[in-house]
Amino acid sequence: MSVAEILQLYRENLLKIYDQRETKAIVQWVFEKVLExxxxxxxxxxxxxxxxxxxDELKAILERLLNSEPVQYVLGEVYFLGMKFNVNSSVLIPRPETEELVEWIAKEAKDNFSGKILDIGTGSGCIAIGLKKLLPNAEIFACDISEDALQTASQNSQQHNLPIQFFKHNILEQTSLNNSFDIVVSNPPYIPENEKEQIEKNVLNFEPHCALFTPSNKALIFYENIAHQCINGLLNKNGQLFFEIHFSKAKETEQLLRTLKFKNIEVRKDIFGKERMVKAQLEY
Structure with a gap:
């Protein structure tokens, strides 16, 4: 079988489930990975x-792709801020919107920032590691409830020689971290469970549900817990809190932060024009 024949096999089959742009991108990614x-x-x-x-390898990959498994999991990698990250089904696949969040934080913090940053729900570690790349003098901590996610994040940190202090923690528990930070950032679960049917099959069937979904009647539970812990000592005076948010909950999240007396609240849209990020400052 020639390259042209396997290419045709890929294109004919992938076009049944992906559009032309996605098919082209997947084909290029797979063939660069397998055949260089x-x-x-x-x-x-x-x-x-x-x-x-x-x-055999290309046919096995195609079979997994046709089962709607994300190409990032099939190949075990994704690029984020120009860096290659290992990914697997224990972590969310890093997305372009999150790159925007990291760049926003770095811009707000300034190049010579040397304070402490906490990334809550780190997953693959992309936010923490991305921030360490952009803010090399910062001291960065990152936590997650999943041991498997922390192992993946640690591997990514070591791979890029960007040291992060990882630890296991459930942010919904009221256990004090015995530490305070100048910046707290989180991309927590924010999709209500009653919206599962609206989620694409490749996300629903393969990405970790604990990192995606919240109870339908408590869509802001993670934002509420993190914000309350920030005003109770997790965030330093004049410290900044950054969230990635569900676009449909932007107003509610903003109102939550106002109710808790955060200042300088700003909501930003992502590259797709959806309200996806929020920044707030703690003044007390």
Whole structure:
């Protein structure tokens, strides 16, 4: 089987479940990973014959993709802020909107920032590691409820030689962290369980539900807990709190922060035009 033949097999099948843009991106990603052929070399190598092992690997990948498994999990990697991150089903797949959040925090903190930052619900560690890359003098801590997620995050931190202090913690428990921070950031679960039917199959069937969903009647439970802990000592005076949010809950989240006497509250839209991030400052 030639490169051209397996390419045709991929395109014919993937177009049944993905649009043309997504199909092209997936094909390029897979073939660069397996055959080390970028888009230019791929076209120049159309008549190259594949080894049996290459054929088997590409067919196995295609089978997983046709089962709606995200390509990031199939290949075990994703790029975030130009860095390659290991990902698996214990962590959410980092998304472009979260890159925007990290860049916003870094811009607000300034290049020479040397304070302490806490990332709550770190998952793959992309926020914490991204911030360490952009703010090398910062002391960064990151927590998660999942041991598997923390192991993945630690591997990513070591891979990029960007040290983060990871620890296990359930933010819904009222256990004090015995520490305070200049910046607290979180991308917590924010999709109400009653919206599961609206979620794409590749997200619903493969990404960790504990990192996605909240009780339908307590959609802001994580925001409420984190904000309360911030005003009870987790966040330093004049410290900043950053959240990634559900676009439909932007007004409610903003009102929650106002009720708790946070100041300088700002909601920002993501690259898709949805209200996705919020910043607030603690003054007391």
């Amino acid at each position: 052929l970028n888009s230019l070399k791929l076209e120049m190598s159309r008549y190259q014959l594949l080894t049996t092992n290459q054929q």
